[in-house]
Amino acid sequence: MTMPTDSRRLPAPDISYNAKLFTEIEKLSLLDDEEKRADGRYVTQPRDVFLQCGVITQAKGSAYFEMNKTKVICSVYGPKDIEMREEFQINKGKLKCELKYAPYSSPKHGDHIPGASDVEKSDILLEAISSGVCLQRYPKSQIDVYVIVLEDDGSVMPAAITAASVALVDAGIEMYDVITASSIRIAGQDTFIIDPTSSEEFSPLNLEKSNDLNQGMVMVALLPSINQVSSVVSSGHLECNVLQEAIRSCRYSAQNLHSIVRKCLVNSLKKILKQRNTAK
Amino acid sequence: MEENSICIPGERLGSSEQYQPGKGTYVRHGFVFASIAGSIKKESDKSGNLPLIHVQSIHTKQHIPQIGGIVICKMTQLTSAFAKCKIISVQGSNHTAAFRGIIRKEDVRATNRDKVEIYKSFRPGDIVVARVLSLGDALCYLLSTAENELGVVVALSENGTAMIPLAHDQMQCPITLLKQFRKVARPQSKHISFPENSKSALTNESTV
Numbered sequence: 001m002t003m004p005t006d007s008r009r010l011p012a013p014d015i016s017y018n019a020k021l022f023t024e025i026e027k028l029s030l031l032d033d034e035e036k037r038a039d040g041r042y043v044t045q046p047r048d049v050f051l052q053c054g055v056i057t058q059a060k061g062s063a064y065f066e067m068n069k070t071k072v073i074c075s076v077y078g079p080k081d082i083e084m085r086e087e088f089q090i091n092k093g094k095l096k097c098e099l100k101y102a103p104y105s106s107p108k109h110g111d112h113i114p115g116a117s118d119v120e121k122s123d124i125l126l127e128a129i130s131s132g133v134c135l136q137r138y139p140k141s142q143i144d145v146y147v148i149v150l151e152d153d154g155s156v157m158p159a160a161i162t163a164a165s166v167a168l169v170d171a172g173i174e175m176y177d178v179i180t181a182s183s184i185r186i187a188g189q190d191t192f193i194i195d196p197t198s199s200e201e202f203s204p205l206n207l208e209k210s211n212d213l214n215q216g217m218v219m220v221a222l223l224p225s226i227n228q229v230s231s232v233v234s235s236g237h238l239e240c241n242v243l244q245e246a247i248r249s250c251r252y253s254a255q256n257l258h259s260i261v262r263k264c265l266v267n268s269l270k271k272i273l274k275q276r277n278t279a280k
Numbered sequence: 281m282e283e284n285s286i287c288i289p290g291e292r293l294g295s296s297e298q299y300q301p302g303k304g305t306y307v308r309h310g311f312v313f314a315s316i317a318g319s320i321k322k323e324s325d326k327s328g329n330l331p332l333i334h335v336q337s338i339h340t341k342q343h344i345p346q347i348g349g350i351v352i353c354k355m356t357q358l359t360s361a362f363a364k365c366k367i368i369s370v371q372g373s374n375h376t377a378a379f380r381g382i383i384r385k386e387d388v389r390a391t392n393r394d395k396v397e398i399y400k401s402f403r404p405g406d407i408v409v410a411r412v413l414s415l416g417d418a419l420c421y422l423l424s425t426a427e428n429e430l431g432v433v434v435a436l437s438e439n440g441t442a443m444i445p446l447a448h449d450q451m452q453c454p455i456t457l458l459k460q461f462r463k464v465a466r467p468q469s470k471h472i473s474f475p476e477n478s479k480s481a482l483t484n485e486s487t488v
Binding site: 060061078079080081082088090134138139140141169170171172173174175176177178223224225226261262265266269270272273 | 286288289290291292304306308313315316317318319337338339342344378379380415418421
């Protein structure tokens, strides 16, 4: 039984602490003695990926992206008439992004109502992909991008951004470039862990056993063929030179993803052409 | 780069001194880049200009109404000053979420503009071919039928049969012989693909 709530009173105490803070903080070691991670990868080794476009037939364009246990699916609708009159721009199209976690995506059962972190992630996604889309070629129109995280095992944002850009290309939307993204966990000045899983991702309760203050995460979205960064997100405590080095590593790893994205898109185009030729 | 090869957005197709950028491309720092995924097509220009390079989309592309373009729309709401419609097709691509359009009284026909009566030009449910005048306001595209080739192409009479055009401003039901006023379009096969049920109406018209 829950007490009836008083809407005029905030029931929470003025100051509260997470109970975990009073227990012995378990400082994890991200690397074992052989410099390998929990899943047997080396620090610079990203997970194997699987990428396919055209997976949702109802959508104009779609893509499925998988990095071992991190799985996202993205669908693109439009260009279509704008829904909200207030957001109207005469000379430019509007991009609408929505990132959602499926309720079964993580060990903790999620909520159906989007929380603050979902809204923030949708905004990061919008920022990362909007500079890649030729929006001025779609005046008065709206393009909808929906990403659903089917399973979350770290590095969700890079997966979502890459999937969204492949789905946009699949929808035939004009773009300056495809967008690839990558994230890095920094655990000390010299330890850059590429493509972290959820147990390796940075959180205040998940600190590396070291005295180095440089602890954090960096995510970079890149337009690989014109080599421009469209979005950088960093969290934690990072010194300037460490951050620079982390961004450089992220760019390198995002650049490596470009060949996979290209291969996937060219294969799907060839498949469509082949189907068309056999139909004739 | 071989002819007919496949490209994805962001791929460099050549220098802008070498090619003229066409559809599906953009120019950046003096180079032509692809902006859509598709096959690369090159067309040499006879008049001595640079050869045109464009990317042909393999996916079915969704077109959006452009100024000066022809659209097919369906009438939804009439007032004495304007007619509202929804744009159901642009350049052959069907729209699931239709764009909205408006035809003002002055834009219905080219002659006798001030004597136009909306109720004598369109009825709700008519299929109309129109030209996009401007992008209009936040709600609607501004459309015009002030050309001989533009206007009503399919209209159903009260008992649901397609009506036959009699003149530029009149249509008749072949069953009830009821005559109604419309802003009739002169059929132009190169612009319009007609639905099956209106074909009989067209063949009849050529014999009238």
